[in-house]
Amino acid sequence: xxxxxxxxxxxxxxALDLGADVDVATLTYRGIAQWDSVAHMQLxxxxxxAFDLMLDTDDVIGMSSYDKAKExxxxxxxxx
Amino acid sequence: MIGWPAGTRLLAGKxxxxxxxxxxxxxxxxxxxxxxxxxxxxxxxRDPDGLARxxxxxxxxxxxxxxxxxGDVADPAAVKACYQAIFKAWKQLDVLVNNAGVLEGALxxxxxxxxxxxxxxxxxxxxxxxxxxxxxxxxxxxxxAIINVSSIIGVxxxxxxxxxxxxxxxVIGLTLAAAKELAPQGIRVNAVAxxxxxxxxxxxxxxxxxxxxxxxxxxGRVGTATDVANxxxxxxxxxxxxxxxxxxxxxxxxxx
Numbered sequence: 521x522x523x524x525x526x527x528x529x530x531x532x533x534x535a536l537d538l539g540a541d542v543d544v545a546t547l548t549y550r551g552i553a554q555w556d557s558v559a560h561m562q563l564x565x566x567x568x569x570a571f572d573l574m575l576d577t578d579d580v581i582g583m584s585s586y587d588k589a590k591e592x593x594x595x596x597x598x599x600x
Numbered sequence: 601m602i603g604w605p606a607g608t609r610l611l612a613g614k615x616x617x618x619x620x621x622x623x624x625x626x627x628x629x630x631x632x633x634x635x636x637x638x639x640x641x642x643x644x645x646r647d648p649d650g651l652a653r654x655x656x657x658x659x660x661x662x663x664x665x666x667x668x669x670x671g672d673v674a675d676p677a678a679v680k681a682c683y684q685a686i687f688k689a690w691k692q693l694d695v696l697v698n699n700a701g702v703l704e705g706a707l708x709x710x711x712x713x714x715x716x717x718x719x720x721x722x723x724x725x726x727x728x729x730x731x732x733x734x735x736x737x738x739x740x741x742x743x744x745a746i747i748n749v750s751s752i753i754g755v756x757x758x759x760x761x762x763x764x765x766x767x768x769x770x771v772i773g774l775t776l777a778a779a780k781e782l783a784p785q786g787i788r789v790n791a792v793a794x795x796x797x798x799x800x801x802x803x804x805x806x807x808x809x810x811x812x813x814x815x816x817x818x819x820g821r822v823g824t825a826t827d828v829a830n831x832x833x834x835x836x837x838x839x840x841x842x843x844x845x846x847x848x849x850x851x852x853x854x855x856x
Contacts, residue, residue: 574683580736
């Protein structure tokens with residue numbers, strides 16, 4: 521796993537308060553209790569801080585899974 | 601006009617964004633916040649060169665950082681660009697003054713769709729877009745103050761101003777909802793409701809209309825942009841740390 525992807529996974533774990541046993545790569549929005557609409561905004565904020573970027577509203581709305589998050593963060597020039 | 605004591609740096613270390621800052625209340629608010637030590641971004645749509653000159657002047661006079669962010673608040677792409685620019689320059693935003701607005705009247709029965717689009721597009725949609733952009737930046741730091749500029753007409757209504765009243769009443773609803781939703785993130789949201797304020801907007805009124813308005817004001821004088829700016833500076837500051845979800849009139853006791 522690349523360093524940026526480790527950082528993205530760490531952002532998910534921190535924002536959603538996930539245990540070490542959770543497979544972050546399979547997560548989907550509302551697929552687990554922790555990833556609700558309130559936590560989603562915290563997740564966005566944590567990702568933005570981790571990668572020093574600001575996501576467009578369309579990307580905030582469209583971040584429906586971990587895979588989608590990877591795709592979005594790549595758009596902002598992060599080599600994931 | 602009474603202002604903050606000279607040398608007061610009430611807002612030192614804070615970054616602020618004032619929309620509609622090219623003239624009137626917005627310009628006075630931007631000037632007051634800069635005088636109190638805040639770094640200030642100025643939004644405006646009419647005169648980009650003038651806005652840049654004002655920003656440079658405020659920076660020179662008050663020793664603060666400024667940004668000129670020309671663009672129409674009714675254009676979501678332009679609003680988005682403002683927050684990207686603030687993020688790039690400052691990485692944070694502590695204060696949003698959601699001030700940009702248009703005042704256009706029409707009697708019921710003569711209200712066109714174009715007028716509705718213009719007034720709600722700027723006063724309501726624009727305010728929502730800006731609140732959303734600002735909240736995103738403020739949420740990172742878990743602090744912030746948003747001050748929405750409504751109007752006594754949004755609170756009380758006025759004849760010939762159904763659309764404007766609706767647009768400014770919507771700003772109050774936005775304020776109350778956002779204050780609840782954003783409080784857990786440390787973001788305060790309040791609204792100010794100015795009354796009859798001496799700006800370019802009222803200069804064209806007929807003398808008899810002006811006299812009638814004046815007679816409605818308990819304190820017996822027209823308000824100034826400084827009266828409004830002083831209240832906004834208070835709400836932007838930590839002096840108002842426990843104030844959120846409020847709609848505060850600054851109208852001299854005006855009765856509509």
